[in-house]
Amino acid sequence: MKKIEAIIRHFKLEDVKAALVAASIEGMTVAEVRGFGRQKGHKETYRGAEYVVDFMPKVKLEIVLSDAVADKAIQVIQEAARTGNIGDGKIFVSNIDEVIRIRTGESGEEAI
Amino acid sequence: MKKIEAIIRHFKLEDVKAALVAASIEGMTVAEVRGFGRQKGHKETYRGAEYVVDFMPKVKLEIVLSDAVADKAIQVIQEAARTGNIGDGKIFVSNIDEVIRIRTGESGEEAI
Amino acid sequence: MKKIEAIIRHFKLEDVKAALVAASIEGMTVAEVRGFGRQKGHKETYRGAEYVVDFMPKVKLEIVLSDAVADKAIQVIQEAARTGNIGDGKIFVSNIDEVIRIRTGESGEEAI
Amino acid sequence: MNLGMLSVLSDISMIRKGGLILLLLMGSLLATQSSFADESAAEGAKTEEAVPAVVEAEPEVVEEVTLISVNESVGTVVSEVGLLWTCIAAFLVFFMQAGFALVEAGFTRSKNAVNIIMKNLMDFSIGSISFWLVGFGLMFGATTTGFFGTTDFFVSGLDADGNPDNWTYAFLIFQTVFAATAATIVSGAMAERTKFVSYLIYTVAITVIVYPIAGSWSWGNLYHGSDVHAGGWLGNMGFIDFAGSTVVHSVGGWAALAGAIVIGARKGKFNKDGSVTPIMGHSMPLAALGVFILWLGWFGFNPGSTTSLDGGNFARVAVTTNLSAVGGCVAALITGWVMFGKPDVSLALNGVLAGLVSITAPCYNVSPCSSLCIGLIGGVICVLSVVMFDKLKIDDPVGAISVHGVCGAWGTLSAGLFAQEIFGGTNGLFFGGGTAQLVTQVIGIVAYFVWAFGVSLVIFLGIKYTIGLRVSEEEELRGLDITEHGMHAYPYLQHVESN
Amino acid sequence: MNLGMLSVLSDISMIRKGGLILLLLMGSLLATQSSFADESAAEGAKTEEAVPAVVEAEPEVVEEVTLISVNESVGTVVSEVGLLWTCIAAFLVFFMQAGFALVEAGFTRSKNAVNIIMKNLMDFSIGSISFWLVGFGLMFGATTTGFFGTTDFFVSGLDADGNPDNWTYAFLIFQTVFAATAATIVSGAMAERTKFVSYLIYTVAITVIVYPIAGSWSWGNLYHGSDVHAGGWLGNMGFIDFAGSTVVHSVGGWAALAGAIVIGARKGKFNKDGSVTPIMGHSMPLAALGVFILWLGWFGFNPGSTTSLDGGNFARVAVTTNLSAVGGCVAALITGWVMFGKPDVSLALNGVLAGLVSITAPCYNVSPCSSLCIGLIGGVICVLSVVMFDKLKIDDPVGAISVHGVCGAWGTLSAGLFAQEIFGGTNGLFFGGGTAQLVTQVIGIVAYFVWAFGVSLVIFLGIKYTIGLRVSEEEELRGLDITEHGMHAYPYLQHVESN
Amino acid sequence: MNLGMLSVLSDISMIRKGGLILLLLMGSLLATQSSFADESAAEGAKTEEAVPAVVEAEPEVVEEVTLISVNESVGTVVSEVGLLWTCIAAFLVFFMQAGFALVEAGFTRSKNAVNIIMKNLMDFSIGSISFWLVGFGLMFGATTTGFFGTTDFFVSGLDADGNPDNWTYAFLIFQTVFAATAATIVSGAMAERTKFVSYLIYTVAITVIVYPIAGSWSWGNLYHGSDVHAGGWLGNMGFIDFAGSTVVHSVGGWAALAGAIVIGARKGKFNKDGSVTPIMGHSMPLAALGVFILWLGWFGFNPGSTTSLDGGNFARVAVTTNLSAVGGCVAALITGWVMFGKPDVSLALNGVLAGLVSITAPCYNVSPCSSLCIGLIGGVICVLSVVMFDKLKIDDPVGAISVHGVCGAWGTLSAGLFAQEIFGGTNGLFFGGGTAQLVTQVIGIVAYFVWAFGVSLVIFLGIKYTIGLRVSEEEELRGLDITEHGMHAYPYLQHVESN
Numbered sequence A, B, C: 001m002k003k004i005e006a007i008i009r010h011f012k013l014e015d016v017k018a019a020l021v022a023a024s025i026e027g028m029t030v031a032e033v034r035g036f037g038r039q040k041g042h043k044e045t046y047r048g049a050e051y052v053v054d055f056m057p058k059v060k061l062e063i064v065l066s067d068a069v070a071d072k073a074i075q076v077i078q079e080a081a082r083t084g085n086i087g088d089g090k091i092f093v094s095n096i097d098e099v100i101r102i103r104t105g106e107s108g109e110e111a112i
Numbered sequence D, E, F: 001m002n003l004g005m006l007s008v009l010s011d012i013s014m015i016r017k018g019g020l021i022l023l024l025l026m027g028s029l030l031a032t033q034s035s036f037a038d039e040s041a042a043e044g045a046k047t048e049e050a051v052p053a054v055v056e057a058e059p060e061v062v063e064e065v066t067l068i069s070v071n072e073s074v075g076t077v078v079s080e081v082g083l084l085w086t087c088i089a090a091f092l093v094f095f096m097q098a099g100f101a102l103v104e105a106g107f108t109r110s111k112n113a114v115n116i117i118m119k120n121l122m123d124f125s126i127g128s129i130s131f132w133l134v135g136f137g138l139m140f141g142a143t144t145t146g147f148f149g150t151t152d153f154f155v156s157g158l159d160a161d162g163n164p165d166n167w168t169y170a171f172l173i174f175q176t177v178f179a180a181t182a183a184t185i186v187s188g189a190m191a192e193r194t195k196f197v198s199y200l201i202y203t204v205a206i207t208v209i210v211y212p213i214a215g216s217w218s219w220g221n222l223y224h225g226s227d228v229h230a231g232g233w234l235g236n237m238g239f240i241d242f243a244g245s246t247v248v249h250s251v252g253g254w255a256a257l258a259g260a261i262v263i264g265a266r267k268g269k270f271n272k273d274g275s276v277t278p279i280m281g282h283s284m285p286l287a288a289l290g291v292f293i294l295w296l297g298w299f300g301f302n303p304g305s306t307t308s309l310d311g312g313n314f315a316r317v318a319v320t321t322n323l324s325a326v327g328g329c330v331a332a333l334i335t336g337w338v339m340f341g342k343p344d345v346s347l348a349l350n351g352v353l354a355g356l357v358s359i360t361a362p363c364y365n366v367s368p369c370s371s372l373c374i375g376l377i378g379g380v381i382c383v384l385s386v387v388m389f390d391k392l393k394i395d396d397p398v399g400a401i402s403v404h405g406v407c408g409a410w411g412t413l414s415a416g417l418f419a420q421e422i423f424g425g426t427n428g429l430f431f432g433g434g435t436a437q438l439v440t441q442v443i444g445i446v447a448y449f450v451w452a453f454g455v456s457l458v459i460f461l462g463i464k465y466t467i468g469l470r471v472s473e474e475e476e477l478r479g480l481d482i483t484e485h486g487m488h489a490y491p492y493l494q495h496v497e498s499n
């Protein structure tokens, strides 16, 4: 099984979720994060002193799914989350050895 | 070494922590997340307009441990976090290549 | 490619970021977490009743990078995040199969 | 405009419900008002000028200026300024509702913040109506027994000749906000677990029965003269409770005690091993702001209870009120510091309120120095009481029982100790007056405890065994905001509230 | 100290800009003041004692105490106490600005909280200045037409003899805070998408043109006597709007309606399928506190509109104001509960304001019972109106149009239904007075709608097609706080605001 | 009930500590009170009626109504209404404590919010007590030198005949809240790094020494007549500071400056390369609410400083106060906008306070137009000053030194420029009065700077080298809330405060 981690823009979350659901991917976990990357933060002043906001608020999506649907999911996310401007985010894919559903104790692909 | 990621209900955190400590697993990291899954959110109205809350607040536990104790930990978590209702959450297991303790520079299982 | 997850102290974030940037590592994602470990929380009283704060606020850094620079990054983080006191945190290293840049669709090391 | 709107709306059944309410209201209204119309037609002769507008007021120019007429003008000024002060004080006391809402919201978890705010809002709203309809009459209506009044329900404020009497209005608004204060105390002690509907029912009960009858015992004769009012039985005994340490605060506090006992502790507060898991409030800044607002309101509550210029005595009352408040604050801070090792913000805030509640009874009758002492002792008592109720496993999230009930009793007692004749009453024990006043005070304290605690216990038990008093365990876990009101206090924030 | 500082500062160009502003201010000031100096030199003869200090005041001891002198002293006291009450009421009304800021901030998202607070702060600030410069004269200056005044700009408060006239000052501060209230209503309905600069421009327009001219129609003659003032045309017809349901609130509400229509809905509020996605506010506790503060302020707004002791009638007004507020709250709660299944906190809070706005016109002329009815109906209307504007796809984040515009109209109408002669006016329809008053009320409501909505529409369209009214889509997404002000409301908190 | 409780409690040692405090208090109390008892027994003859109750007040019916008696009644009314106004103003000024607490909490990080609120709460509490004990006497007691008073400690409010004198009480409460204002200014400038205990000690010092002695120089003779009071030396020179730009605000501001210098900057604020890292406050809504509350309070502070009806001059003062506040707001907004490119909320909020502080001295003596100018200039100065102190590496988290110290000095100076004889004083420079008044103002400004800064410097250095002034580096990092008070301001929220 695979884990997809996608760092996306806040206001794209609803679109990405809808696209995933449309692609029958119906489980995910979301966290608030702050991202640092090429999208350089903006300069601001507070009471006359300058500062740089270089950590931009982003949303991180984690989706565990079977190998079969991983590529589909990646494509769906990439399309839904894209604006074309710097800072759209990244998708990271890694391996998951085991999944357990706490409620039932099911494991493996059934548990997703 | 393994990484266990468990998505659980907020109010189960204390129980799970206690159960893990009882099983001599004494390190973990916790984050606030929102989960989307079978547990369908509830419909609410605000000023007369309906909306669906489909991201449910959850807690994510990350525990890195030696392969030897992983199964034990999974079992402990599953038991402590279970209510039997939809939305109890998932446990994901993956591989960790290396662990370093920042304070001492120790690495590998010693560092856990 | 590797993923480095580092749990560090809040007030070390700026130092670690600066050190990473100095080492030409210019992408990372940061999340607020709470950590449980050897650094035992303190006892507090509230309205006369005692309680233990055992989850300490920490920051989690996630950095995906090519295998080549991983060791360098680990070393940089470890140095910059160290205070020498219990609770400095951990670094976890794992494998990443694929990286995609959402904006361009690039993948692999180019996308980092 | 209506047409366009209506077509948009008409197909929606929920709107129909709303419209129905409107129609029902309108209908019952017309019925009621037509009777008024008759009444008013009958007296249609009067033709005062319609000048609700801004006029640089002057004493009415009577035909001839005589010594008597000028003297009367002076009397009129004095009484109108008295009305003004009473109203301003009432506005300050009204604002205490905001203070209670913030203190209670700040000292509880964010998952219940909407609920506690709604309770404060609704108890004032419902209480204002029910006190106007029934409570006022029970408290201040004519009586021959001194236990409760039987006239003046549904206050119209018209005198015997059908003319509006402004004193009645001023007195009504002042007493309404007092009644609401007594009512709102209960919500804090029962926070985070009480059903919304059940709370509303209790609100009606306290503003209709518990508080007004209690109030009539001491203050019943403040409105009607002795020709139709026998005087409250406690008032007749010389019981001192100037602004309501007992009449308002202890009554609210003992009702809260009954409620907290009947409903039981919040899940997770008391452990099997006898230890207590503190459940912290979610916002100390809100709680602190609430305390400052309450403090401000108290400058209406106590000094305003002169309800007249009264030779400027409100100034003395302001001084005693403030010294007791700061005394309570300092004493609670130090007590908490000594007992638990840190200067605890929640205890210091409770200490302010403890000082304020304590001085409410004796504020008119004691010296600045005595008031500081009363506050200091009140602050210590409050901290001990908070700890005690935890030991007794009575869960009071905001300390309402300690602050209002226990310190209210202390304050009432203190009037028997510290009162001084020079301020217009008798001397208390410490000033050579013996125990006479003290005994009266104790009788009052006990009588009010028995009444307020007893009746409230019955009412809460009644609610518990009929519609239920407490939300389900799951509702308590998820929080009352989302389960009772479908809304979070901070919809976009994640609060880490594990229990 | 200055030298050291200056050398540190001198090399910094932005500081130069700041210094320049200071110099410009100083320069223009000297120019202005020198003309004053002449003026003042001319009258330099006067030599009153310089005792701004604290003196236990006494009526000036006239050479001989005569009946006439004493009678005059009484008149002086009455009018000075009237000034005092007017000022205290003005302070309470001023505080409503904080209430508006909190309600609007609480009912919108945190990414726009700084912006909405800034708008409230600046409309009061700019409005105070522009009303003093121009608005006051248009509203209260001498007139022969009854449509607007033409004197008293740039109020100095000196009477014909060059002496300060304290009545003018009291009246000015009272009217200034009223003008600011009308101005501030608009910000809520246009929240989360209006350019800061464009909003400031509109603020000037409403305090200089829209509100003062509207106000002069009903209240224009409150300042000058009939020798130089023909009376406002509506006031002359006997239009009842004691404290401004229409003159202040509807005017603000209709301006808000024009603004909300011209600017369009927030991104994400209305979906293509006709459904509405609610955009929740970020803090119910702040919103609730705002409502309590507004409620407190209304005790200055309505009772204070007596602007004199007026026989203590403010007490009656306080009672009617409160009963309508609680009526609005209870009715809105129940209506929302019946229609949507849960007791909605935001509707209950709107309900309070609905009740308060409704009673603002008739507060002086109706009985307690009528005021409760007016509030109850106002509460129902408010909820229906909120739903209706959503159906009409007019996006009003805080319900300002419903609360101030619609309920303001209802309140003004209700004066024609419930007014009673015994309170100093005519009888309304329900009290046997026939439809005369009602017709006048309708004329007033319509006239104000046409004026306020019409002129505002023109102004907003003018702004839209010149400098632009609305921020860019990206700015709206990121929030106005960071894009317009470079600052977050809560810099260290992450608010999960997906749209 | 007591028995059951006690057994539960008795085994707990911390409770013993609490009980001990109670016993100690009670003991020392009895000792004190018994002496009172004697005193009071001696005068036991008096038998005023015990009517603390609500009575529709009327002027006492003297045996015979004569012209003299009526005239006296009028005098009594005037002075009692003066007391009422003084008290109401004092309540408003009291509420400024909430404003300070919110502004300071909002402008600092959440990890120090409990601490800053506690400091505001405790400085008022301790200050009220110490000012009553000692400060009042030093400030207003009889003196032959004009540098400080030597009587009236431990104010009882009884006159020579042992009767309560309500003027004393009104004056005491009014002066107490002023003293607390001076004290509380310091906490903002030293926020986020000062030890709690050390701050409390300084609070005692400022309310016992720094402020009262400073105050006596200008206002010392407001209480006692010239028979026992020589007049403050500055007051005797004709120094104008009507409500305390200098006496209260600059004194607080210069003390804050001394504190900020001695304690040094917060970790992370100033970088080695000379640049400044702004440390943002955690809640702009709280800060804004605080400013609105302060603004409201200032309507007590300035107009209330008439402390009597004073012919209604409070109305003029209300107008000048408001125009200066809005001037300060607008000017600071524009200055910030021009200098830094964005309309900065924190500067606009500081600008309001700058305008308010500036007008505090001249509010009684200047025209509306002048007051607007004073405010505008104050707003510009405030922004420049904030930037300057950053350049000087003096770290003032909330801008207290600029707002209170610098603008206080500007306001005091402005009285020498803008004062006009027609308002009851001399003419300033701009109105043909020459430089006489200006020179006096400068002398006052310098004298107060030397005193307040000098003495405070000594005290802070004294504290620094004995018990220590600053928390440890680790405590500063973790925040003072958890390290000093064992509590977070928002226990369930994670604030992302990296430094």
Ligand SMILES: Nc1ncnc2c1ncn2[C@@H]1O[C@H](COP(=O)(O)OP(=O)(O)O)[C@@H](O)[C@H]1O
Pocket: A007, A034, A035, A036, A037, A038, A039, A040, A056, A058, A085, A086, A087, A088, A089, A090, C026, C027, C028, C029, C030, C062, C063, C064, C065, C101, C102, C103, C112
């Ligand atoms: N090497 C990395 N490791 C982890 N997260 C990264 C990395 N590079 C970028 N990110 C995340 O992706 C976000 C977007 O990256 P950025 O370089 O700004 O733009 P783009 O996605 O267009 O390349 C960052 O804000 C950060 O959260």
Ligand SMILES: Nc1ncnc2c1ncn2[C@@H]1O[C@H](COP(=O)(O)OP(=O)(O)O)[C@@H](O)[C@H]1O
Pocket: A026, A027, A028, A029, A030, A062, A063, A064, A065, A101, A102, A103, A112, B007, B034, B035, B036, B037, B038, B039, B040, B056, B058, B085, B086, B087, B088, B089, B090
């Ligand atoms: N495929 C998935 N990937 C990541 N997280 C998931 C996935 N499916 C479920 N989750 C997480 O697990 C939580 C519980 O899942 P849900 O389907 O609601 O109930 P259950 O655990 O009973 O199957 C979700 O709220 C979500 O946080």
Ligand SMILES: Nc1ncnc2c1ncn2[C@@H]1O[C@H](COP(=O)(O)OP(=O)(O)O)[C@@H](O)[C@H]1O
Pocket: B026, B027, B028, B029, B030, B062, B063, B064, B065, B101, B102, B103, B112, C007, C034, C035, C036, C037, C038, C039, C040, C056, C058, C085, C086, C087, C088, C089, C090
């Ligand atoms: N086994 C673990 N799995 C995940 N996170 C851990 C683990 N052990 C420790 N951590 C994280 O590292 C932080 C520091 O660990 P701790 O044991 O307190 O001190 P140290 O880093 O000095 O060994 C913890 O607060 C927790 O967030």
